[in-house]
Amino acid sequence: MNFTDDQIERYSRHILLKEVGGAGQEKLLKAKVLIIGAGGLGAPIALYLAAAGVGTLGIIDGDRVDLSNLQRQVIHFTADVGVPKVESAKDKMLQINPDINVITYQDIVYSKNILDIIKDYDFIIDGTDNFSAKFLINDACVMAKKPYSHGGILRFDGQTFTHTPGHACYRCVFKEPPPKNAVPTCSQAGVLGAIAGMLGTVQATEALKYILGIGDLLTDRLLMFNALKMNFRSVNLKKNPNCPICSATPTITELVDGELPVCDLKAH
Amino acid sequence: MIITINGQSETLDQATLSIADLLKIKNVEMPEMVSVEYNGDILDRSVFNSTSVKDGDVIEFLYFMGGGRHSRSVYEF
Numbered sequence: 224m225n226f227t228d229d230q231i232e233r234y235s236r237h238i239l240l241k242e243v244g245g246a247g248q249e250k251l252l253k254a255k256v257l258i259i260g261a262g263g264l265g266a267p268i269a270l271y272l273a274a275a276g277v278g279t280l281g282i283i284d285g286d287r288v289d290l291s292n293l294q295r296q297v298i299h300f301t302a303d304v305g306v307p308k309v310e311s312a313k314d315k316m317l318q319i320n321p322d323i324n325v326i327t328y329q330d331i332v333y334s335k336n337i338l339d340i341i342k343d344y345d346f347i348i349d350g351t352d353n354f355s356a357k358f359l360i361n362d363a364c365v366m367a368k369k370p371y372s373h374g375g376i377l378r379f380d381g382q383t384f385t386h387t388p389g390h391a392c393y394r395c396v397f398k399e400p401p402p403k404n405a406v407p408t409c410s411q412a413g414v415l416g417a418i419a420g421m422l423g424t425v426q427a428t429e430a431l432k433y434i435l436g437i438g439d440l441l442t443d444r445l446l447m448f449n450a451l452k453m454n455f456r457s458v459n460l461k462k463n464p465n466c467p468i469c470s471a472t473p474t475i476t477e478l479v480d481g482e483l484p485v486c487d488l489k490a491h
Numbered sequence: 492m493i494i495t496i497n498g499q500s501e502t503l504d505q506a507t508l509s510i511a512d513l514l515k516i517k518n519v520e521m522p523e524m525v526s527v528e529y530n531g532d533i534l535d536r537s538v539f540n541s542t543s544v545k546d547g548d549v550i551e552f553l554y555f556m557g558g559g560r561h562s563r564s565v566y567e568f
Contacts, residue, residue: 357557375557382556396533401523401555445553456498458551463533 224249230322234276242437248276252322254434255279257344259332259360261308262286263419264350264374264426266298271427273316273323277434280316281344283328284308295416332356334478337363346430347371350423354400355481361386361393362478365469370433372426372441379415379450381422383441384460385429390442395463400481418450492546503544510550511539519552526553 226234226245237243237251256277258265261284272280288296288303288311296308303311309327316325328340332351337359341347347369349360357373364371370387386392425446432438441457448455467474493502496517505512510529514522527534528551534542544550 352557354555354557375555377556380556382554396526396528396553397555398526398533398535458498458528458553459531460528461531461533465535 224252230276233320233322237275243435247435247437250434250436251276251431252278254346255281255344256430256434257281257283257341257347258350259283259348259356260350260352261296261298261312262292262350262352263295263376263414263416264423265312265348266296267420267423268348268350268427268430269312269316270298270319271424272430273320273325275427275431276320276322277430279324279326279344281326281328281340282309282312282316283330283332283340284312285329285331295414295419297420332359332363334359334480337478338367341367341369344369346433348426348430349373350426357393358400358481359478362468362475365392365394366478372429374422374426376414376418376422377412379418380448381418381425381450382445382447383422383425383429384443384445385433385441387433387440387442389462391460391462392466392469394468394475395466396445396460398467415450421448421450492544494544494547495549497551508544509540510534510542510544513544513550514539514552517552524555526555527551528553 234248237248238245254277256272258268258280261269261282265282269280269282286308288299288306288308290304292299293301298315299308299311307329309329313325313327330336332340341363347360347364349357349371351357360371364386368388370385372383372385373393374383375381429441432440443460444457445460446455446457462469464470493500510527519525529542530549
């Protein structure tokens, strides 16, 4: 691949890294990453992967930008309130880097569309805010043998791990979604905005490492942090021989939709 | 006995206790939101009562995160 002068200058800080170099930058430009959710996690993920020159970025979200999003969803600006999030995100991603291709899906993932959407991508990133989607993304990626990054944030805490085929999946740790009555609606929760950046940039880094084939991924390790104590630790995970989805004899053989959360702050 | 919970060494007065007892002692208010890793393996919820905690055990409480909330900070480092 021949880089243009502009590309050499734009990506010079990557090319200078011996772990990346011209060959690595070429891998990034040829890679396809899907970001599920254009919210708190999706915002930094989309901005950094666009800036990094990941050649094809898919982004899926069914919502429109709301004023209450702007405290943490840094890809959306005040003037974007009311605009579909995927359109607002695409606009900023292309402003940062017109060198990339952004594919938008103004939709949510559900059992009937997810396999068809993820099949075209090399790496998937979960930036969703509900357990139904998190389990669906896990199950679909395990079934389709796709690597993905899991991420969750709440209050001052975050957690993430990376799944690649043959390694522990979300259901190895969390067998099934928590009972609905144990999960109060989203409107009762809060999150410190910058936490989304802390976790989203870890997820973006994992995607870049996977594409480049460098370093040690967060496979079989759950990284957790608490920002009040500013303490990070990771716990080793094992593939669960009784996992309902990734074991040799899975009990889940088709995708199902969980109940979608009601998340309307104005209703309270 | 001395066990390690979430990376920290703790001395327990009890001579015998189950994982379910431990969740109560540690004030885990919503055990439905916790997976328990016991010496490296995820425990099925159905054996929380029948699994005894022993001296030297390494236990992790792993919390669901994303979309819900907890009544207190979920990671006590």
